[in-house]
Amino acid sequence: MMPAPFLLYLGHSADPLAIKTSRGVAMFRPEDCVGEFRHDDCPLTLGLKRMSMAEAVAAGARTLILGIAGAGGKLGAELVADTATALEAGLNVASGLHQRLRDEPRLVALAEARGLKLFDVRDPPPGLAVGKGYERAGNRLLTIGTDCSVGKMVSSLALVRGLRERGVAADFRATGQTGVMIAGEGVAVDAVVADFISGAIEQLSPARSDGGWDVIEGQGSLFHPSFAGVSLGLLHGAQPSALVLCDEPGRAHMRGIPGRALPDLAECLEANLAAARLTSPDVQAVGICLNTSNLAPDEGRRLCAATADSLGLPCTDPVAFGVEPIVEALCPSPSRRSTTASR
């Protein structure tokens, strides 16, 4: 995979959701990030030092991460130009866009001339097979969402950390460009050929028998008219025993679709449970993760408590308040277990 340290690209982005890949890498691999590249009109920052491509190289950066994500994943003229500048300065370039770096002859030529590499993180693994839905061993938790970009990846990573802190084996199974860049492995499931969606996830998360958990990153939403097919195939391929629903309270409309309301949490959970039963008849909802970063902390806590009450499930903000309530529900701590056993 792409060599660290990284320069993170923000470009001209004004939409915080559009830079989620760069933000994810900054958040989960901070030790590998030396700076951020943004144009003068970019109002966003990751809190890293702003650098030109040449300054980043001087600071030790080895790879520019094109960590921006628009629907459709296009590589426009501006992005090609900035990528060329990065290569000329001596940086490798990694991209998670649908449109591949290697399909731009100018970039390929530049990289070859300078002995640099282009990483198209969205390339599917070779030799995928169609999913079968046969029962397989192991504990699998899938994060699902009311919408795109509501915190499924962040919640998944937090749950892996929480399980490990409890001494439970757990592995993050990345299914999106950001997750793959963070984990260094995985499959960008939205980029596989449609027939192989569920098969790709069966391959990503095979049977395991060590008592540990695969925590599989969900994508999109069953309620998103652009991407629900991906979400459903992922759900079937994951064959999850546990679902965690992710949401960002207060979002005005479904990502990229002005005017389309988000589903109700209970409705969304029920639709996912019903669909998941096709390959995992005993699937259960085990928690709710809210991204309350737009709320005051008090308000966030109140909303989590109210949501937990109304849905009868542990509810938390994984970043602000941690994932302890959900981990406890999944794997009760020894003291609780003995309490339960003595009832």
Added chain:
Amino acid sequence: MMPAPFLLYLGHSADPLAIKTSRGVAMFRPEDCVGEFRHDDCPLTLGLKRMSMAEAVAAGARTLILGIAGAGGKLGAELVADTATALEAGLNVASGLHQRLRDEPRLVALAEARGLKLFDVRDPPPGLAVGKGYERAGNRLLTIGTDCSVGKMVSSLALVRGLRERGVAADFRATGQTGVMIAGEGVAVDAVVADFISGAIEQLSPARSDGGWDVIEGQGSLFHPSFAGVSLGLLHGAQPSALVLCDEPGRAHMRGIPGRALPDLAECLEANLAAARLTSPDVQAVGICLNTSNLAPDEGRRLCAATADSLGLPCTDPVAFGVEPIVEALCPSPSRRSTTASR
């Protein structure tokens, strides 16, 4: 598209469902088919004259249609060898397999040397965008299924013919390799990149305002663990006002998945209606098409009548008994309309 007339390939296939592309072309473009190619161990026939590649060329054939379809769409060594023989005999070759003819250097070299063409029918159109689910004008009917290969394409083609016979404008929108070969246009939706499933269908069936119908060929089944993602994205992209459910009574298990039962018709219809409402809130079920070719005609008629009764929808076998009851429900004939109006 590929030049007619055609030689239809059956190869070594022993499974009638595996030759559905060759059978579809024979059924709907009989005037373009000069013969069939099968090995000695192939127990199947389309009722066409059995020919070698060279005999087919002598009979005027211009293209070999590799009309077989296994899950995964692999191009094995045997198929490559037979394709090479076809090229050596002077035939163009068309394939709907996932694995592309153009990725086989030996075939590409042979075709170039002889001035022949390789047609990879499953290649998606360039420039696809993600679906949006915005309301668009027009009447759209989608055929859905309990399983793969239960008659969605045949039913769609029959419905187009039935509507046209009634003087209603209607167009077949092909979404699978066989449909695309029959129609000469369309998109093999199972071969598009997963993010673009619904977008591909929005593009295939854009707004229309002539009062006519787009009859969109469905794929797979919401209840098939290999392909449900494709089926759901197709359903959302189609934004259908009308659904026709297709089934093959008596099938022992879901296609390719021994041990997995088919869903109940009512359950399957309800799940599709619920999912379709995301982009088409007023969607209605308008009929059921059964493939009763494995039953005696009397039994087939009785089953259609019983199914119509139990589901409260017109039910027919489109091949054996025609699609009149469903067309009548969609577009009542003038005499019926006046009867209804005078009530």
